[in-house]
Amino acid sequence: MKDFSIIIPCYNLGDLLPKAVKSAMKQTLENIEVIVVDDASPDKKTQKVLDEIEKEVKVIRLKENGGVSVARNAGIEASQGKYILCLDADDHIEPTYLEKAFNIFESDKNVGIVSCWLKSFGSTDAVWTPEDKVEIRDALINPPVHTASCFRKKDWQEGGIYDPKLRGFEDWDHWLRIMKIRPLVRVIPEFLFNYYVRSGSKVETSNRNSFELTSRIIENHEDLYQRYFSYVIAKKQEIFALNVNEMRAKELELESVVNLLRQKNEEIELIKNSKFWKLREFYLTIKHWLIFVFLNPRKFIKNLFYQPPKPLQKVEVDKKIEKRGDEIKDFKDEIAVIKQFSESNNKPSVRINKRKLSVVMLSLNRLEDTKKSIKALYENINFPFEFIILDNGSDDDVVESLKKLAEQKSNIKLVLEKENLGCAGGRNKAFSLATGDYILSVDNDIIITKYAVENLIETLENNKEVVGACCKTVFPDGSIQFNGGDSTVKGKFIKFSLTDRGKKYNDDTTFEQTTCDWIPGGATMWKSFIIKEVDIDPKMKGSFEDNDYSVMLKKKGFALSNCPKAIVIHNHINFNKKAKEDKKYIESRYNQERIKAALIRFYQKHGLIIRDCYLSELKLDINDDDALIEYFEKHKT
Missing domain, CATH: 3.90.550.10 (Spore Coat Polysaccharide Biosynthesis Protein SpsA; Chain A)
Known part of the structure; x- marks a missing residue:
């Protein structure tokens, strides 16, 4: 014994x-x-x-x-x-x-x-x-x-x-x-x-x-409870009374703080209404315009006659992006302003517990974008983290550059795949190597900004039912690509949409944290337990893997959220002429056969047809619902 x-x-x-x-x-x-x-x-x-x-x-x-x-x-x-x-x-x-x-x-x-x-x-x-x-x-x-x-x-x-x-x-x-x-x-x-x-x-x-x-x-x-009934009830009443007293004490403390703030606010209003303050404001305004005129007279004259454009509807935004082509310009100034805005306005309201963080990034060529993305991670994550880079079959010169980078950083785990596993397969493999409490999945064309990681952690810490939160993802020109996602189901069709698409990154209406029907996975943080519990479907190779994964999680009763204060910049190929010329990346990202297979796979699993422009690749009338249903039923098995 x-x-x-x-x-x-x-x-x-x-x-x-x-x-x-x-x-x-x-x-x-x-x-x-x-x-x-x-x-x-x-x-x-x-x-x-x-x-x-x-x-x-x-x-x-x-x-x-x-x-x-x-x-x-x-x-x-x-x-x-x-x-x-x-x-x-x-x-x-x-x-x-x-x-x-x-x-x-x-x-x-x-x-x-x-x-x-x-x-x-x-x-x-x-x-x-x-x-x-x-x-x-x-x-x-x-x-x-x-x-x-x-x-x-x-x-x-x-x-x-x-x-x-x-x-x-x-x-x-x-x-x-x-x-x-x-x-x-x-x-x-x-x-x-x-x-x-x-x-x-x-x-x-x-x-x-x-x-x-x-x-x-x-x-x-x-x-036991019958024997000690009176004692248990008396003790519970004591505990309740203590809790009530504590609440009252907190209320009195809060009331005193509110009164103090009101008093300070009245003092500020008195100062603002004084002749001295008004004179000061007038002086600063004149000073500002004089500096503006002398430093940049051309911009001053332009602003005098400037008329703000009408807000774009979603369809107009999509067309504008599609037509950019060779008109792509350098958005360095706009990107700098977005970064400055995030640092000045998005600092977390409470101190975040520095939990163990794993960052997962997939790469396929686009070396310059990858380097920019990695640089932003090291500049804006101010505590130790595990970094897993999985390369999905890049060209040899890109692989060699990644190897050199991994040698310089002790926290990088570099995984090199000879064949492209696809987004779903690549993420599954990289996620399986992660040991953090939270896993940040970030594409290699994403630039994170100051406090993005802290705000994601705060969102997951404060919302226990939420297992994944996505960033407010912004194009280099300052327009929002997505701030979460919604969906509508009608019969056998499901339509996925992107929240706040086309709005300005600093639009006051885009800062509401809310649950989402689905979230894109290219700039998203997950609680690690959910990644181990539910795999991304590796058969969703072509596209829609994020939509499918979100639907699976929602079916299991888990919640998803956006995180509007976690701003990231997406160097999308429509803003990146060099990326458009990368044939290997384009062929992988927009492989029509894979996209077709993903649409069919989604229907097999959920009994829903994703209403998307890619349906036109099936050479069917996308407005003929009966023909589409017949096609997907035929290919269901």
Whole structure:
């Protein structure tokens, strides 16, 4: 028999699992065993990690995903330890934890649970110092200890199992079961448990479903809640009263701040209405115009007779872009103004947690654009990040340049493909190598601006249900290409549109953060867990891979958003004469057979025909809905 068994359930956390296992194996208590229970993880990377770990510790592989309670019970059933510790795959413990817990258990047979103080890291930095010798009646109000607390296997066998029907608060339910058998709880007054809080983690899901989960706890322990009913109600009333008092104090504090601001505002208005201020304003206006006239007289005269153009409709914008051709000009001045605007106006309102970031970029020739894009990343991301560049079969000279660049930057992982995997295949492969909490997917003709990354992170941090957010993507002339995307479904047809297309980048109406039906993927940040959970369809090789991926995510109940304060500049080929002359890029990007195959693939999956100009490539009347439906039905299989 072992003194202790550490049970580590794992589901798709291969990147974090080794640290948890390492902390378990470094315990100063020697007679222990470590058991990892794979809860049917579909993630290939996690499976590879499990294969490696299996050389050192016991691994149990469940055939079906049953949740953490099922995984823990399976591990405990197979264990040989006298005492048990369940450790989540993204957490870790200090070396002396089990030795100190073992000594407490051995010295007092009445002890049912041994815990310690907790320190969290990740999206939340906090501490929790549970009370020693907590009573069972207080455990009915809140969990008495954290998830990584120790208990006797004998008590688990006598009824202290984890409830497989609970998907949240299963630890609380488990501790109440143990305390019914052995009510004494001891807490080691040291920070021996490190708890990782992930965005989108099970804890956040539990918080959203707390009412339903608490109802299940009460149902499981109805006898205890009946016995201590009066005490529980009284304590809950105390907690409610404390919360109300705190809210009132905050309201008074806010009211005093508002009064102070009003007072300051009145003082400012008095100054502005004074004769001195009006004289000052008049002086500055005259000074401005005199400088303008003397420095740039031609522009001054032009502005006197300048008439602003009428706003362009979407169709006019599209035609204007298509007709540019050889009229492409240098937009350096416009780009500089956009960058300055972003730096001056888009600073995040709160301090962003510097989570681990992975940046993924695909490249296919267009070396000069790639260099500009990479330069902007290093200039505007002011904290360490992982950078994965996947080249989709560029010419040899481009590949050599990328190799030299990768040698100069220690954070670059360069992946060279001999054949073009397409956008979907390339992103899937690059995403599989990313280890960050967030993944920024950025095309090699995108220039990010100041604070774009911070604003994307802020959007994802503040909107827990959102798994992906796209930038406000702007053409070099300052007009918006997209600020998110919408869709409309009519019968068997779906029409995708680009939000705020053609508007000016600084238009006040374009700064509303909102959920989207779909988001283009060329300048988008994702929460890493969703990339591992849902792959981009590699068969969407030609186009519409972003539309398809968005539809898949929405069907699974996930939300998408725009991020208007994250401005990026798109060096689109219609603004880039050199890119237009790159035959390899053009043939890949606008391959008609691939686009046709993507349209058919989308119909096969979703039963919807994308109403787009590319339908004309099918040599059918794009206005004849019946003919289009007949064509797609014929090619459905």
